[in-house]
Structure formats: C-alpha cells, structure tokens
Amino acid sequence: MDISKKIILTGSFGVGKTSLFSRFIYSDFDDRYLTTIGVKVDKKTIDIKEHKLNMMLWDIAGEVAQDKVPLSYFLGAHGIIYVFDLTRPMTYNNIGTDIEYLKDILPEGVVKVVGNKKDLVTPEHIEKVISSLPIMCDITTSAKTGENVEDLFKSMGENLV
Amino acid sequence: MMDHQDNVNQQLAIIRDILLHGDREEIKKIKGIIDSRVEMETRIQPIIDENISHIKKNFPEVFGKEVSLEVEKKILLSNDLILTAISPLMGKMIKRYITIQFQELKESIDRSVKNNFSAKRYYHLLLSRVFGIKSSEIILSELDAFKPDIKDIFVIQRNSGLLMGSYSTTEMGDSGIFGGMLTAIKSFGEDVFKNSGDDGHELEMIEYNSFKIFMQSHHNYYFAVVLKGTYNSSEKDKLSNQLIAFAEKEKKLNLKDFTGDDVKYISDQLGKFFA
Known part of the structure; x- marks a missing residue:
C-alpha cells in the first residue's frame, strides 16, 4: 500500500539539515555552506514492510529557537527530525525547550533528535555531549560520510507506518 | 624762506577748497547713498526687477543653450539612476497602452455585434441580460486564443x-x-x-x-x-x-x-x- 507522510527537518542554522536531506535523497554531499531560504520540499519513496512510503521532506531554514519557525510549516506534519551540531554547543543548549515546544504543537508527531557531524568529533566527545543533554538523542549521523543517514530515515519511516 | 613757503601752501589749500567744494559735496552725497541700504535698494531694485522680468520673458534665448548642455551632461552622468527612476513609469505606461488597446478591441467587437442580427447575437444578448456578462467578454471567451x-x-x-x-x-x-x-x-x-x-x-x-x-x-x-x-x-x-x-x-x-x-x-x- 502507498502512504504519504510529511516530515520536517528542523534545528538551528548550519547544523547540516540540508546536507542530511541531500545525502538521503540524492546520495550527495557538498562541502559549501549555502543557507536555506524559506523551505525546500522534496520526496523520497522507500519500502517499509509491505508499504511504499512517500516521505515528503520539508527542509526548513534554520532558526536559533524553534518558536521562530513559522508555525504553519509544522501543521499536518507526521514526523520531525530535530538536528543539532555535535561540534557547536549553541545548537543544543536550548534543545530541551525546543523539543518541548515541538511536542506541544505536534502531540501525535514522531520526533527524532539527531546529532550531526559525527565525523568531526571523537567517540568520547559524542558520549560527553549526549550525556549532557536533558533529552534522549536518537541517533548520531554524518551527512558527509553518510554514516547512519539511511538508518535515521528508515527508523522514522518505521515509526510512521 | 620757510614763512614764504607756508604762505604759498595755505593759499593753495584755499584755492583747492574753493575748486573742489562742489565735487566734495557730491562725493559725500554718493557715500551717503552707498552706505544707506534703503537708499541703495530704492535705486537698484527697479533695475534688478527689470532684469529679472527680462530673463523670465526671454529665458530660452538667454540661457537655453547653457541649460541644454548642462542637462545633457547630467543625463549622461546619471543614466542608470534615470533608468531606475523611469522604468516603473514606463511599465505603467505600457500597461496602460495595452489596456487601452484591449478596450478599443472590445469596443470594436461591440460595434460589430450591434450590426449583427444573427441568432448568435440574440444568444449573446440573452447571456448578457441574464448573467450580466458583456457581449465583448462573451466573444473574447469564444475566441480560442483567449479561452x-x-x-x-x-x-x-x-x-x-x-x-x-x-x-x-x-x-x-x-x-x-x-x-x-x-x-x-x-x-x-x-x-x-x-x-x-x-x-x-x-x-x-x-x-x-x-x-x-x-x-x-x-x-x-x-x-x-x-x-x-x-x-x-x-x-x-x-x-x-x-x-x-x-x-x-x-x-x-x-x-x-x-x-x-x-x-x-x-x-x-x-x-x-x-x-
């Protein structure tokens, strides 16, 4: 059975949302930093169990706090991927408040917390950052090497069908 | 010797006073006029007014060439600024021109419709009366290019x-x-x-x-x-x-x-x- 779901990629600016998006959809990575203006929508269909899942991915321009993102972008979303940068504390300092806000506006939505840019830090550093967070980090990824990117979206898909 | 010389000088001074008295009086009067703003204005203002009036009446002949040259120079120097300023106006003018052309086209269709007593004409009239749609709009919508x-x-x-x-x-x-x-x-x-x-x-x-x-x-x-x-x-x-x-x-x-x-x-x- 074909199913379509809306998934939002959000988080502070420069955390690698667009890179994760491009890595997953086009298997591509670009070292240049080009800030996202507004929102970019794209689609990828994956097979989950007996279903064909059309993931409509909304890559939203980064904001320092989630309440700065236009509320209408979140409406009707089935899943949210909240991305932070493992190398920059300012991108996860407010993670508790941000996740609480997202769960408030989308109580039934699936939220995944993702620490990106794992290729730039040591396993010890990752461990230290994750243990300092007030909420659970679902997965750590590297859009550059592709590590865990497929797993992230697959796990989101499994939670949605 | 000195007394004689003094005498001559005194006599010359008297003669000079007698001869220059009139001129000195005239100079004093002129100085009075120059030093007084009111006196000066009374005399000069009519001349200035006359000249301004002349310039106003004959501006193109008097300054036309200089102004043209200056404007031409400014236009060349400010080409981009002028284009930026007039582009929106040009857009509006073009839009207005097209609107007028369309209006004329509609009117011409209306005129031809008035002269046409075909069954279609009566059908259009019916649509116009019932739905309040202009005949020209009905005809335009029937043309393939406008559909x-x-x-x-x-x-x-x-x-x-x-x-x-x-x-x-x-x-x-x-x-x-x-x-x-x-x-x-x-x-x-x-x-x-x-x-x-x-x-x-x-x-x-x-x-x-x-x-x-x-x-x-x-x-x-x-x-x-x-x-x-x-x-x-x-x-x-x-x-x-x-x-x-x-x-x-x-x-x-x-x-x-x-x-x-x-x-x-x-x-x-x-x-x-x-x-």
Whole structure:
C-alpha cells in the first residue's frame, strides 16, 4: 500500500539539515555552506514492510529557537527530525525547550533528535555531549560520510507506518 | 624762506577748497547713498526687477543653450539612476497602452455585434441580460486564443501539503513536490499577512507568465488549478462552482488519512469530471 507522510527537518542554522536531506535523497554531499531560504520540499519513496512510503521532506531554514519557525510549516506534519551540531554547543543548549515546544504543537508527531557531524568529533566527545543533554538523542549521523543517514530515515519511516 | 613757503601752501589749500567744494559735496552725497541700504535698494531694485522680468520673458534665448548642455551632461552622468527612476513609469505606461488597446478591441467587437442580427447575437444578448456578462467578454471567451484552458488540477491536503489527487494534461514534474512547495508558499504568504488585519484570507492566485494557479480552499484540503488564457470574473465563478460540485460529490476528499488507492481514485474522478 502507498502512504504519504510529511516530515520536517528542523534545528538551528548550519547544523547540516540540508546536507542530511541531500545525502538521503540524492546520495550527495557538498562541502559549501549555502543557507536555506524559506523551505525546500522534496520526496523520497522507500519500502517499509509491505508499504511504499512517500516521505515528503520539508527542509526548513534554520532558526536559533524553534518558536521562530513559522508555525504553519509544522501543521499536518507526521514526523520531525530535530538536528543539532555535535561540534557547536549553541545548537543544543536550548534543545530541551525546543523539543518541548515541538511536542506541544505536534502531540501525535514522531520526533527524532539527531546529532550531526559525527565525523568531526571523537567517540568520547559524542558520549560527553549526549550525556549532557536533558533529552534522549536518537541517533548520531554524518551527512558527509553518510554514516547512519539511511538508518535515521528508515527508523522514522518505521515509526510512521 | 620757510614763512614764504607756508604762505604759498595755505593759499593753495584755499584755492583747492574753493575748486573742489562742489565735487566734495557730491562725493559725500554718493557715500551717503552707498552706505544707506534703503537708499541703495530704492535705486537698484527697479533695475534688478527689470532684469529679472527680462530673463523670465526671454529665458530660452538667454540661457537655453547653457541649460541644454548642462542637462545633457547630467543625463549622461546619471543614466542608470534615470533608468531606475523611469522604468516603473514606463511599465505603467505600457500597461496602460495595452489596456487601452484591449478596450478599443472590445469596443470594436461591440460595434460589430450591434450590426449583427444573427441568432448568435440574440444568444449573446440573452447571456448578457441574464448573467450580466458583456457581449465583448462573451466573444473574447469564444475566441480560442483567449479561452481559459485548464492544464492541471491538484487536490492538496491543507496543512500537510500532501497530494490527494491530480489531473494533468502537461508534464509538470512530480505532483507531490508541487503540492508540498505550493503549500509552503501558501503558508508563508498567510503567515506574513496574519498580523495585517487580513487574517482569515488565503492566497488565491499565483501568476507565472501566461499561466495562473487558482487556489480554492475547503475545510481539509484545497484545489490548485493551473490555467492558461484569459480568466475573467465569470470564468472564475464557473470554475469555482465546478470545484464545489466536485467537492460535494466526492466524500473521499474529507479523509484525514489516505492511501495511494485513495489518491488514484480521486485522480480518476478528477479526470472524468474535468476532462
């Protein structure tokens, strides 16, 4: 059975949302930093169990706090991927408040917390950052090497069908 | 010897006083005039006024050449600034010209219609009387080049932007992505104007070249219709009524969760209804 779901990629600016998006959809990575203006929508269909899942991915321009993102972008979303940068504390300092806000506006939505840019830090550093967070980090990824990117979206898909 | 010289000098001074008395008086009077602003103004103002009046009357002859040269020089130096300033005005002028040309075309059609006593003329008259549509608009809408042509119809879930169905006569690319991006644009527009006192209003039309995307919102979804050609108020009403009729007929449009089968069903029904 074909199913379509809306998934939002959000988080502070420069955390690698667009890179994760491009890595997953086009298997591509670009070292240049080009800030996202507004929102970019794209689609990828994956097979989950007996279903064909059309993931409509909304890559939203980064904001320092989630309440700065236009509320209408979140409406009707089935899943949210909240991305932070493992190398920059300012991108996860407010993670508790941000996740609480997202769960408030989308109580039934699936939220995944993702620490990106794992290729730039040591396993010890990752461990230290994750243990300092007030909420659970679902997965750590590297859009550059592709590590865990497929797993992230697959796990989101499994939670949605 | 010295006494004699002194005597001569005194006599010369007396003679000088006698001879220059008149001139000295005249100089004193002139100095009085020069030192007094009122006296000066009384004398000079009429001359200045006369000259100003002459310049006003003969400005082109007196300064025309110099002004032309100066303006020409300024225009050359400020070419870009002038273009920036006059471009919007030119756009308005062109738009106005085209509007006038269209108006003349309509009037000419009206004139020819008045002289035409065919059965079609009476049919047009009937439409005009009953629906209040001008004869010229009816004729324009009957010409192929002006006929509004529905290219694509999309049914999109309001908040999620997910595609619920589509009917397409063109190769537009992925309909799902179109639905998502259109919803993002719509949401952005509505978000921007939500504090402007126009809350509750929704984006209704997007124009791109000769294409128009007309959007009609319903409770859980909206229609996006891609059109080409002229699109007047009567065409808009007609299309809107068709969309309402389709919405009333298809209960599946109110589904909160839908599958690929539902999308296929709605797409098939759109095709049957609008083809």
